[in-house]
Amino acid sequence: MRTYLVTGGCGFIGSNFIHHMFRTYGDDIRIINVDALTYAGNPENLASVENLPNYTFVKADVCDKDAIRRVFAENDVDVVVHFAAESHVDRSILEPELFVRTNVLGTANMLNCAKEAWSLPDGPDPLGNYKPGKRFLHVSTDEVYGSLPDDPDAFFYETTPYAPHSPYSASKASSDFLVKAYMDTYHFPANITNCSNNYGPYQFPEKLIPLMINNALNGRKLPVYGDGMNVRDWLYVEDHCRAIDLVIHKAPLFETYNVGGHNEKRNIEIVKTIIEVLREELPDTDPRKANVSEDLITYVEDRKGHDRRYAIAPDKIRRDLGWEPETMFREGIRKTITWYFDHMDWMEHITNGAYMKYYEKMYGDRGAAESK
Ligand code: NAD
């Protein structure tokens, strides 16, 4: 039975990944989820698996040497899937040092503890010798590559030079470089994935798609940054989870893969699609339906250093591992909206707490640049 140590498993992608793994491998695997339960970590995301005998939750900070060492000492971990991070660009602009701590120092600590636990004293490899079958997957983002021009032929490849602009992407880029350095210096058994923007169930409503769904349902304004023409490349979260599953089981060690589904959309298109699908899905008898219209769209002051366009070239993961995205955008948005309808209590639990204070801080005095 293989043991997977997942960090940040109570967050958006981590919890989707844990569900994916239990759905796919059932009793044949063990998962240890290490999460510090920051504002973004919600144990409710994993309520349906928390009593499984092959699932263990450890509340710990990835920066905590003793705690992480203990996890490795007490468990024969085969694969680390490292999601834990501060993940929101707007927060990184307010509090950059927190991003350096969690994303850079936390990754350094995870690498050190895994290296220590997996090392064998002697062997033929002068760079480093490890117990067989061990692998560390560092889950990263396409934002490390910076911003693309509005040219439909420009894409991020694995060979694109790093050019991060936000404190978030700079901290993720630093963590990627550490993983690369461990591979080159110690022959440490790792891979990196750089994925585009995800959406789907369990996404914290500070990110564009769940924020717009939640606001529209509550008749609140839909705050579009700048001119709304920035482009993101959207991937349904389950497609990302399948990509990670393939990389940890099939990819050659030391390789990096870009993950994305050629699903480039301007932010304003996303917001309008959400409004359309919400109107299609809400029954006429639902009083919330009257709230949902394009009149809610409000253009607000732009994000500082706002990257214009992201677009992934997923050719390598397609060619080498046969990965293809399965969920097309409109279908994915419909599934996401239906999920939020069915989990309004999940949204309420989040929105009645600390999240609202943050919301006030972010949007409270962000004047409307223009209302359309
Ligand atoms: P998230 O913010 O929803 O979840 C992060 C999780 O990490 C939370 O459960 C939080 O409690 C935990 N965490 C934070 N600091 C921690 C610490 N010091 N110790 C232990 N746990 C800690 O993030 P997400 O959107 O699920 O992203 C997961 C990973 O995927 C991140 O590394 C992110 O950079 C990467 N990624 C995200 C996207 C996206 O669109 N969301 C796209 C590409 C890559």
Ligand code: TYD
């Ligand atoms: P976000 O979901 O924060 O992801 P990222 O910044 O990591 O790409 O934002 C996606 C895009 O949506 C980004 O261009 C910023 C924009 N945006 C808005 O216009 N309004 C909002 O309220 C939010 C949260 C984001």
